[in-house]
Each structure stands twice: as C-alpha cells, then as structure tokens.
Amino acid sequence: MDLEVVQGDITTQDVDAVVNAANRAMRGGGGVDGAIHRAGGPEVLEDCRRRFPHGLATGEAGWTTAGQMSAHWVIHVVGPNYRGGERDRSLLTSCYANALAVADELGATSIAFPLISAGIYGWPFDDAVDAAVDTLRSTTTNVGTARLVAFDASAYEAIERRVST
Template sequence: MRLEAIIGDLTTQEVDAVVNAANSSLLGGGGVDGAIHRAAGPGLLAECRALRGAALPDGLGVGQAVATGAGELAARWVIHAVGPNAHAGQKDPALLASCFTESLRVAEEIGASSVAFPAVSGGVYGWAMRDVARIAVEAVRGSGSRVELVRFVLLDPDAHAEFAALV
C-alpha cells in the first residue's frame, strides 16, 4: 500500500473512492460533508436517503462506514464514515481508527484500489490534528487492506504537515 499526503480538494480527486467525513444522518452537513454533497449533486443525497429508508433507518454509527455512488464526482464511490465528536465526549481513539479501517474494509468490498481520505474528526469535531494524523496513519498501515493507494487530502498546510510527517 502506498500512502500520500497532499494539499488539495477532496471533491476533485481522481481515485476509486473518496471518504466523506459524514454525520450519522448521511443527509449532508457542513465542512467536508457539505462540500462532497454539493459537488456530487442531488444523486448522492437521493442514495443516502434510500439507505436511511431501508438499511440504516437510525443512521450510521460512529466509527462505521458505508458506500454509495459518487454522483458527479471524479471518483466512482463515496464511502461515508462517521467520526467521533470530541466536543460530545467521543474521545476514544479506537472510534477514530475504526473510521479508517472500516472505510478500507468497505473499499475492498466494492473493489476500490485507491481511496482519498480527509482528516476525519479533525475539523469541527474537535480532535487535535496531530492525533488525527497519528491515529489515521497507524490505522491504515495496520489494516492489512489490499487497497493500493491511500491519499490523505488536506486543505490546510498545517494539517498537511502533520500527515506528511507520518507517511
């Protein structure tokens, strides 16, 4: 597995799957979630509503992941992962690590060989970027996944520096 850390826009990545730092409703929100939903177009929201109406009536749990199509994105799939919210007391590193390992598990299930991740929980969910980077890279490296490329896509140079130091 090759790991990369870049400064860029997650919504424009030409990879098999992009990971959405989703909320449990899967119905869009702010930050990465809002950007992905806006860029993907209405088809993504329709798929998420269908999931909520059938397989996930109560939403997606923290640390879990599920895939949908990617709508108008360059990627083929969006893997939605719900990160822990430190402001809500969700400070267990295992929950954060699960976002990355579960996303890779789902990537393998759908046949994705390249995946782009944001810094899940590193924004409004209040986790320190240094901790997010360490937990993410350790989880990905220890996952045993057959995904060939994992790209961490960061908007902020400081966030990029934390990830780049570890990959």
C-alpha cells in the same frame, strides 16, 4: 499499500473512492460532508436516504454513488465528536479500518481520506494524524493507494512529516 499526502480538495481527487466525514444522519452538513454533497450533486443525498434511512453509528462506514464527482463511490464514515464527549480513540481508528473494508468489498484500488474528526468535531490534531497514519499502515487491505487529503498547507506539512517517519 502506498500512503500519499496531498493538499487540495477531496472532491476533485482522481481515485476510485473518496471518504466522507459524515454525521450520523447522513444527510449532508458542513465541512467535508457539505463539500462532497455539493460536488456529488443530489444523487449522493438520494442514495444516502435510500441506503441509510436511519443513518450510521459512530465508527461505521457505508458507501453511496459519488454522483457527479470523478470518483466511483463515496465511502461515508461517522467520526467521533470529541467536543460532544465521544473520546474513544477506537471509534476514530475504526473509521479508517471500516472504510478500507468497504473499499475492498467494492473492489476499489485507490481511496482518498480527509483527516476524520479533526475539524468541527474537535479531535486533537496531532492524535488525529497519528490515528489516521497508524491505522492506514496497519490495516490489511487490497487497496493499492490511500491518499490523505489536507485542506491547507499547515495540515499538509504536519501530515507529510508524520507519514515520512
């Protein structure tokens, strides 16, 4: 699998699936979650309600339509809330592995990921980068291209340095 790093808006990536760093309720929120729900429109929320009436557990992944985005699907993952005491790293790495498994089920060949749990959930940035890169590199998948989308220049530079090693 090719692992790419870009700086930009995850909602505008030209990929088969975008990954949403969702909360357990799967009803939209702030950060990446809010941006995806705004860009995808009401279809994303409607599909979340229909497919996940009780939400998802931390570390799990599931898909919905991407609504009005150019991607075909949104793969929702619930990252661990480090600030809330969820500090088991396997919950974080399972988000990436489970998203790839869902992508394989869907037949997606390209996928864009945010840096899961590194925002409001407070996972230490350097470890969040390591968890993402290590898991994406070590997970067996049919996905041809995985893209890590950094929101700003400093995150892009840090992720790019790690991917280049």
